[in-house]
Every structure is written in C-alpha cells, then in structure tokens.
Amino acid sequence: MNVNITSLPYSKKAPVPMITRWKSPSNIALVKYWGKRDHQIPQNSSLSFSLNTSFTDTQVSVRPKTEKGGDLIALKLYLDEVRNPKFEDKIVTWFKQLITDAPYLSQFEWEIKTSNTFPHSSGIASSASGMSALALCLTDIEYKVYGKWDKTEDFYRRASYLARLGSGSACRSVYGGYTVWGKHDAIAGSSDLYALSVSKYIHPDFASMHDAIMIVSRSEKSVSSRAGHSLMNSHPFASQRYLQAQQNMENLLNFIQNGDFEGFAEIVENEALTLHSLMMSSVQSFILLQPNSLEIIHRIRNYRKRTGVPVCFTIDAGPNIHVLYPEKAREEVLSFIQNELIEFCDQQYWIDDKTGTGPSKVIL
Numbered sequence: 001m002n003v004n005i006t007s008l009p010y011s012k013k014a015p016v017p018m019i020t021r022w023k024s025p026s027n028i029a030l031v032k033y034w035g036k037r038d039h040q041i042p043q044n045s046s047l048s049f050s051l052n053t054s055f056t057d058t059q060v061s062v063r064p065k066t067e068k069g070g071d072l073i074a075l076k077l078y079l080d081e082v083r084n085p086k087f088e089d090k091i092v093t094w095f096k097q098l099i100t101d102a103p104y105l106s107q108f109e110w111e112i113k114t115s116n117t118f119p120h121s122s123g124i125a126s127s128a129s130g131m132s133a134l135a136l137c138l139t140d141i142e143y144k145v146y147g148k149w150d151k152t153e154d155f156y157r158r159a160s161y162l163a164r165l166g167s168g169s170a171c172r173s174v175y176g177g178y179t180v181w182g183k184h185d186a187i188a189g190s191s192d193l194y195a196l197s198v199s200k201y202i203h204p205d206f207a208s209m210h211d212a213i214m215i216v217s218r219s220e221k222s223v224s225s226r227a228g229h230s231l232m233n234s235h236p237f238a239s240q241r242y243l244q245a246q247q248n249m250e251n252l253l254n255f256i257q258n259g260d261f262e263g264f265a266e267i268v269e270n271e272a273l274t275l276h277s278l279m280m281s282s283v284q285s286f287i288l289l290q291p292n293s294l295e296i297i298h299r300i301r302n303y304r305k306r307t308g309v310p311v312c313f314t315i316d317a318g319p320n321i322h323v324l325y326p327e328k329a330r331e332e333v334l335s336f337i338q339n340e341l342i343e344f345c346d347q348q349y350w351i352d353d354k355t356g357t358g359p360s361k362v363i364l
C-alpha cells in the first residue's frame, strides 16, 4: 500500500498528554545544497553523512489546549533549560507552515526541551540536528494519535518530509550513514520532498569515515542559510552550478561505491570550494574563509601529496574545516592534526567526529 506521507486526516480527538524524546545527529554535506525554489525544494540533489557525537536531544510534551481563542500555535521552547524566544518564533513559523499537512499542531499545547552535545558557538549547524530531532518527535506523536507510519520506512520518510520544511539539510539527518536528498535521474527513489538512505551501496572503507572538525572560529555565521540560498536566485553561475552538482553526485556515488578515495577527494574538495566561490561571487558577496582556513586546506593537500595518506577536506557555510579520512588512516591523521593543524584552530579546539548510525528514540 502506498501511504500518503504529505497529509494527515484530521480524524481523531486530541488524546491524553503525551511525551516523546529523540536524539538526532547533525550531518556534513559532501555534495552541497545551495539554492532552492518554491517551498523548500532544492535546486540540486545533495549527499551527506550523519555524524556520531554531534547531535540534538529533544523532548516534546503535549497536552490538549486548555485556553480557547489563544494563539494558533501554543508553544514553549527551552534550550538548555532556559526559555528561548528566538527559537520559539522559528518553530512557531515552521508549525504554522505545517498546519495543512499536520492539523493536530493547533490542537495541543507544546512544551519542547532541547539541548545540543556540541557548543552553540562551535560552528556546527544545529538546525539539521535540531529540526530533525523535533520532526522525529512530531512523527512519533502522529503515530500515537493516528496509528500511522507503522512501517519503519514510512515513519522515517514522514519525519524527513517534516524536517525538510523546517530546514532543508535537516531532512538528511533522519538516517544514519550516507543520505541523498533531491531528485536525481540516476538514483532510484530519490525525491525533492524527503531524503533517502544510500548506505547499503557504500564501500566498507567509506562506511566509517572520520570527520575531524577544525574550529577556526566560533563566531556566528555572517550569512544565514536563508540569505545564502536566496543569493543563488540571481547568481550568474546558478544554472551551471546545478548541472555540475548533479554530475558531481553521480561521480561521487560511484567513487564511494568503489572505494576510490582519490576520486572522492577531488569531488568533495571541489564541492566545498565551489560553495565558497559561489558565496564570494554573489551580489552581495561573502568571504567566510579565514587565513587559518586556507592554511589548513594547504596543509591537508600537501600532506596527502607527500605521504599518500587518504585525507581530504570539506567546508560548511563557515570558516571551519572538516578533515575527512577513513578508519584505516586514523593513527597517521591524528598525528598530522596534532603536529600540523591544531595550532590554526581557535584555542586549539577541534571536534573528533565520524559517521554515525542515525537518530535514536530515548526510552522514557
């Protein structure tokens, strides 16, 4: 049976109070999502892997609304036990956009308690882990209310669909390992509406990929994702970029499947530098890389050339450098990081992360 994941019948009465709690990881993109259209539809497909130690832990409690005629969405959000009006506004906006798909959102009073394992100012995007953790809690509540999504596949697809509407990259975080989001003719089952796990195609060398995040700066990003994506709407290179991303996706998946690290490094670094080139050549223009980011990039390339050790970099929309390497290179790369890279990090701070197994429900 095909389950329609986009809308729910408004059939049951609000049940008794409910509580659910999920942990969900951040992810790092290898083929970048940069540019969208309509309502959270990506201009090209993207590929990422979910992280292991960088995640958000979110607990959601709901009870039927007591107050009549109040706000459409009644919600309180606590980040690290402290009420956070900024995130509250963001979630209220997201819930309002979801009302047609999830009418129960206006029936309840929502209490959301959330925390991240990584520091707020570490430069790791918390929207992917935060929105995916909350989307999983919503899907769980839908399951309790409506008895839907009893097939595991449908459950995660629905969670991914809801997460995307909160933040595009979040839809990739509902799965562990490697994930594709966005329609691609060469990837069966790929969709613009939700992400798809591609972990079963991955070569064993790539299954446990490390991501050592070199924190060059902990300051807030100077361009928000929303503003960054919208710069692509009038970018002179936009259409060529979207074609390039689709081609990079196909090639990269082949390299990951065949265990070809050289091919992997070439595309992953090209994607990272293309993302930053697009930001630099936008009107308005942003330069997010810092001198220490460039120093780390040069050192990684020189080290790889000199030693043949499989190590490369990717970069998110910020100055921090993600150093990627397979398990078999761990010992050598840890020494390299220690001896050559950490002096370029803010107070020598870096995060030792790797591919994770994806979200988990916390049993209460």
Ligand code: 2P0
Binding pocket: 028, 029, 031, 032, 033, 034, 040, 046, 127, 166, 167, 168, 169, 170, 225, 226, 229, 275, 316, 317
């Ligand atoms: C990505 N980024 O693929 C790319 C690479 C940043 C650089 O997706 O507006 O927070 O919430 O859909 O997902 C950041 O953008 O944007 C992002 P919204 P999102 O991971």
